[in-house]
Amino acid sequence: MDDYDSLLDRARSQVPEDAFNKSGERFKVPDVRLVVQGNRSLWQNFQDIINVLNRPGREVIKFVSGQLGTAGSIEGGNAIFNGKFTIENVKDVLNRYIDSYVICPVCTRPDTEIKKIGKGYYMVCSACGAQTAIRPV
Ligand SMILES: [Zn+2]
Numbered sequence: 815m816d817d818y819d820s821l822l823d824r825a826r827s828q829v830p831e832d833a834f835n836k837s838g839e840r841f842k843v844p845d846v847r848l849v850v851q852g853n854r855s856l857w858q859n860f861q862d863i864i865n866v867l868n869r870p871g872r873e874v875i876k877f878v879s880g881q882l883g884t885a886g887s888i889e890g891g892n893a894i895f896n897g898k899f900t901i902e903n904v905k906d907v908l909n910r911y912i913d914s915y916v917i918c919p920v921c922t923r924p925d926t927e928i929k930k931i932g933k934g935y936y937m938v939c940s941a942c943g944a945q946t947a948i949r950p951v
Pocket of ligand 1: 918919920921922923939940941942943944
């Protein structure tokens with residue numbers, strides 16, 4: 815009887831962890847590639863990253879440049895900021911964006927989209943159905 819119980823406990827404790835790891839693997843944001851040219855910073859794989867995030871580039875650039883306190887624009891697949899920034903600066907802000915606008919706070923999966931419902935904006939999760947009110951960027 816004891817053996818059966820401990821076996822069951824072990825089986826239960828393994829299930830949520832496996833499910834979490836699987837969803838983590840599905841969402842791999844590439845490392846930020848950034849070079850400084852003169853007084854500007856070029857985020858070279860901007861397009862690749864917003865493809866993974868499944869968010870419009872103009873929204874992401876608005877958030878990131880706002881947080882960096884500078885002006886930003888999109889040229890080709892690059893995002894360009896006035897001023898010299900480091901990869902850590904951009905990664906920091908990008909993680910803040912992902913936490914606030916991509917990851918569902920209920921189930922922690924990234925399968926979300928932003929929808930306007932009535933007068934408010936919501937992050938709607940297709941994995942668990944949660945609707946989380948957000949502040950528009
Ligand atoms: Zn969810």
